[in-house]
Amino acid sequence: MRLKIALILCVCSLLLSAQQKPSQQWLDQKFSMFIHFGLYSAYGGVYEGEPVTRGYSEQIQSFAGIFSDWYAWTAKEFNPVQWNPDSIVSLAKEAGMQSIVFTSKHHDGFCMYHSGYTDFNIVDATPYGRDMMKELAEACKRGGIGFGVYYSLIDWHYPQAYPISSHNADPLTPEHYAYNLRQVEEIMTRYGDISEIWFDMGSLTPEQSKGLYDLVNRLQPQCMVSGRLGNDYVDFAVMADNEYPDYRLGVPWQTAASMFDETWGYRSWQERGSVEEKVNEKIASLIRVVGAGGHYLLNIGPRGDGSVVEFERDVLREIGAWLKVNPLNLSSSWKNDPEKASYLSAEVSQSVIENGALSPQNATPLFGHSSLNYYAGYKSIIGYEWALPAGKRKVTPEITFTDNETGRKIILEIDGHKQPVTLQSASFKTERLPLNSVIWGKVFRKPGRGVFGNVEEEGVASVDLNTMGPEWEVVDNFQEGMIYTEEIQPRESVILLHEIESSRQQTAAVEITCGNGAYILLNGEYITAHLSPARISKQKELVLLPLRKGFNQLIIKYYNGFDETFSYGVNPLSAWKIYSQKLTSVTLDKKEDHIVWLRSGDATSSVSPLRLNNVKIKTE
Template identity: 30%
Template sequence: MRDQMDLKHVQPGPHGRSREENLLDDPLQALKEDPGTLPDEAHEQRIAWWREARLGLFIHWGPYALPAGEWNGEEIQASYSEHIMLRARIPVQEYEEMAERFNPTAFDAGHWVRTAKRAGLKYIIFTAKHHDGFAMYDSKVSDYSIVKHTPFGRDPLRELEEACRVEGIVLGIYYSHAMDWHDPDSQGNTWDYPDNIGAYDEVGSWIQDESKRTRFEHYLHRKSLPQVRELLTEYGKVGLMWFDCGGKLTREQGELFFNTVHALQQQCLVNSRVWKSPLGDYANTSDNQLETWTIRQDWENIITLNDSWGYKKSDSSWKRPVSIIRQMIDVVSKNGNLVINVGPTATGEWDPVSEEILLEVGEWLNINGDSIYGAGASPTAKPSWGRCTLKGQTLYLHLFDVPADRQVVVPGLLSRVKRVYPLAGGADLAFKRLGNEDLIVLLDDRRLPADGKPVVLAVEYAGPVTGNPVRLLHSGDGEAETYELSVFDSEINGSTLRYDTGKKNRDNLLDWIHEQDYAFWRIRTSGPCSFVASLDYGCGDEGGGSIRLEASGHPLLSDVHPTGGAYEFQPFELGVLYFPEAGEYRLELHAERITGTYLMQPRKLLLKPLHAAI
């Protein structure tokens, strides 16, 4: 995984983003431009189990669990503990001496795999070698391993492979192929090896340097590729190889790894970070990306239970089970997979909080798993109350928020409904049509869970499910909520305007520096209606100008107001939008003029029905 460097080593960008965040942790821009090639038959065969599984477990474990985020008695200011060697600039010899004390005698592969199974997770991705270069398996290529370098002397990957086979869990292997801070010819370690390629150097900065290029190629063929080969020949059937930092390779180097994997195990999947999309059997989001969009047909979102991937003793920023469940649903509703990470301790145990969170997620899946496993995107529109997933001829309604009038409007549903019922059990629910394109499900007076976990309703159909994907703004008598139109749901046009990373507090548009650039949403109304429109955005001292929000020929103009920073978001009311009749519209957000180095960074458009705003 990737992290931000200490600020003293970083030159921030004009909008507050650090240089290396843009370089190493923003792989999606190319994906939006190049959706990849059409899948072939071999790809369809090897991806089938993955589409059914939908949920996986990441395990980040290595000698970095010993310092657990601290070095020489001080906490290292880095989100990710597995980056401690880089962030604290620990010499190879000192890191080796620390790793010699790694003795996780409480490690129990069977318990790990059984816990993952109870949590409803269908595949496991284990870190065979992270950027520190330490092999967490019995490598014949290098003695720098848990088997030969520590008193533990056992092969945890071998034991996990056996436990996964017993429990019916697919084994995946993480391998850092581009980055190795222990190796004198690889990338990243410039404190021991000053002539190395730097951790944040772009390919273009070294590809013409014969010494750096030659030594890096030597590392790839001497250590990286041979270790990949032994992982794929010594550990049985491997479901997927998960590579990292592939953007630091040339395309030819990435293709070499991709082809090597398929030559050894044709059914083994390879993620896009082997280089970057369109290479790979499926695409990856950024690390811990909370706001996601559909990248291509097969894609994967990866999150931690707190902030760090490896175990960090001071990291108590735990995500709530309900938040993880909601993200899981959101990802599957966009045809993606979700992988949840745990970072075991130096003793080989999981933090009790990690286990508790995962098992609570598993309890929800025991009841509602039919709406996740093998499910995918729905042809209907994104609803205001939650998300929809589809499997076969059943549409699953995931209620994040229950409407006050207990009438659930299912937008853009064209197919004939047979029945609607709670997935957790209970009597069928009544429903009725709202025009030709929408459905209303009438919730009865049964009490709903107070823990905030989504309620799931199953809607069965007589035939294939068809729908209209355009977002519905419905202002019926019982609807008083404010509609939120995220910029990640918008389409953007322009030479520089783009989506931010989607991470926490990074769910905005970025680089609005040209007046001709714009964003728009496609929306639909069920009848004449009016909304009070507000725009939530951030604007620092260098931003400024004016904006125009336009729909049905009625523009709303507003000056951009400073918010104290590009990532200090505030909502500002723009005026009233009126839609004269039922139909489809485009909501367009334009730059009327730009007076600063950028306009502002919009996050979401808020539309409150006028009758509710009075």
């Protein structure tokens, strides 16, 4: 038997009714226009007559190595007279878009609005001399669509900010943070209703993220704050650039997509291909995102003179023509089309648990997207869901857990009946691993790549080390039970693969030591992941491993976000405690199937990792 659950209901069930966010207006803005336009647009991806092939073109100052005074002088000639805000709004509406998000300030520090805190802005520094962002905000209001702003948290022009780095995840000096606060305040108070503010880059302290979040919330309570503010201060999660999640998200989320993966800002020498192919590509992406309950933010990069690239204009118009025939309303006309339904159904099929305990292994996980900064983003489990069969009229839940979960506050919900629970019990039994039933074998190692949440081996039931490339190396003399410490740069990671042989299907327990964060897989399956905003340098956790009979692989990505060294280790346990705690009986509704939810009662954010991967629930 199968149960279908509408994802949008799952999202709404996680939101407090007292919250003003998300507004229905923002929820309805499923398809929006992103505009990367700034001083960098005047270069068109070219410096000193040569294409700058490295990096995004909107970051040409960094990738071309342009001196700050030379770059600033470009403003003297920046005169985008072809820019027409009403035409931009008309194009967005013609494309079927419901809002526009505009770059108020990118990493170069040049403001596309009239800032009172720097003369490096479109009004004071250029012959154009007009507040471009204000005119666009007013045009959006006239056109009846939403208006949002992008704001880079780093600044290559501000003297008290960190200089250009290789990664853009720079900390904010106290002076720079105060400067950002002042600029965000003027944006929030001088440009009308802001539907969302799209923070980007930087590596803020939790206090800095909170300060900016509280400021926006105070000045515009309905303005949605993007997760790239960092430290899990988030109203809507933003995926990595051009990322399309294949997992079920239980928070408002958005995929930001560029017309071409290589750049967001205008690139004069971009190979564009055919309009038809690009239209098909972007429609497929739009369907995929909106069909999974997300928001799709598609970018254009106008030329330095303010004109829209004809290719991008034509792509948007063709998408709009297609949407007139196939509106994004999840109507039956979408669901009856197999190609559309494969993307657009916002429903999730789930097996009903007929027998046995409810566990993370037989649950439908619900994910958030935790993000301390851009490089530290990852999918975080925020809840587990199960379905029980019809016929039951009453259940008395019994929860089992380990020392790792003792003291945690949880919420168990059955058919809408919520039980807040503190995991605390004097009743336990000691589990022992049968002697010689588990053999820990070879250990392999390779450097991690990309953002924290990128683990190439996820979903691979058995990694073939012979075909996975030369990066994997055997770790000689690795000792289980020993804690190792190494020097490593911030934002770097190491992945270890442990081979485990089990004589039977059974549960084993290990104590894992890590630094700032760990991402743990067993036989390719996601067990848990965490990277705390508290910036913990060394932590231990007990993890139960549901081993299959025969060969197993435990993969751990150890991530260093902030320190100069990191610690790691795996200690197999021969015995561990399993606590049991009976809860209040629940009378079930008369319905075909019954829904059980487990989520945190002590989470600091809607995207904080659940970390209840050792918990099981008996419902007999």
